[in-house]
Amino acid sequence: MLKSNSFLLFFCFILLFNCKKDIALTFDDQNISTETNTIVEVNIPKAIGNEAISEVINSEIERVVISHLQVGDPDKITSKSIEESITAFHTDFENFKSDFPEAAQLWEAQIDGEVMYQSPDVISVALTSYQNTGGAHGLLNISFLNFDASSGKVIPNTSLIRDLPAFKKVAQPYFDQAIKEKHVFDDTNDFVLPENIAYTDDGLVLLYNTYEIAPYSTGIIEFAIPYSDIKAYLVFDSAR
Template sequence: MRFKFLVYTLIISLFSQTCKEEKTLEFKEINVTTSANKVVEINIPEAIGDEEVANAINKRINQIIVSSLIPKSDNKSTTMTVTESIDLFNNEYVAFKTDFPESVMEWDAQIDGEIMYQSDEVVSIAITSYMNTGGAHGNLIINFLNFDVYTGKQLKNEDLFQDYLSFTEIAKDYFNEEIADKKELYFEPDNFKLPKNIGFNEEGVILLYNTYEIAPYSSGITEINIPWEDLQSTLNFL
């Protein structure tokens, strides 16, 4: 009886491993536009492979794009497709030019996606959005998205680390070193907090603070890189 149980357990284990191996995930770059589009340029990675996983990842990427093009106060943005949001952005630009024909200001929307890192367990994607709708300057926002390769589920920052507190202490040291000679440029340099954007690249972990997150617009984006060798004991994924 025990022998049969062990054989059954082995079969289940091999079956589960086979299922994991079958869930291959690849990416191709696509350009998204519409026939009426004049001011929006979108180049993003599209997941292909296991349908359930790919659909989950692509859906989340598309949500980021729509929310970049359409103000968050617009309730339609939660159900709108990317092509619909492109056309709406263009319609708003046409309306602006109609209302202010003397204006020389041109609108611009550029959204690019990049695979920063991919392993057998996790993929990190950066979505960079630049919007200029006639203000004093454009608005650049970068979003890091981390996904479980087997499920397509977006991972929270806490999911990336076995020991989140230890990682926070390591990140704090790197942060303090990065801003040591320019602390006067930051809002609260002695009150460290992790950024919303944490992702992986080939060298290690990236911390990215968008404009206005911890410093004024003039300071730009703050990016901090922490090498793998300093994080081995804290990571859930490699």
């Protein structure tokens, strides 16, 4: 009888452990601010569920948001949290007003995030940031983050695609069409992939930020390649 009870307890422990291990990962929307904040808006997804994986994903999202709120040299970031970055942004604005009291320009920053795609293999998140610190125009920047759904670690672009030369041959006609629609003249013989690539419901999206391959007036250039065209070159299965 004692052995039976011990076996039952052991079985329940294993079952409980596996249930905890397989907790589904979901995302909540969160707004981050401070008591004195008036010029920064941050709305980003927060991973919840599996604690270990969520922590890795949320830390990376936080790191990118902090970098987007940085004013000046990106190598001199000192903030350890988004709240600290918001406070630092305010401080930089107050210093600007002190140095240039005649300037009427108000600073602003807005960062919005969304989960673009989620499967058992990969999670793609987009962070869109707009920052205006008194220049001729604000700066819009979009960052795609691809996470390994089993670990939460960031997947570099080089690990998203196999046989890169073959993939580029398929992608180039989509790129050519995208720049044609934007009236951009580019040397397509030197086609390079963008910094931002992500999974979406419509296919693999490639996005070039402002200034990446064209002047500011061109804006962002992006296009989606249907999974049916590139399935053989994807490391992660696009079928959910």
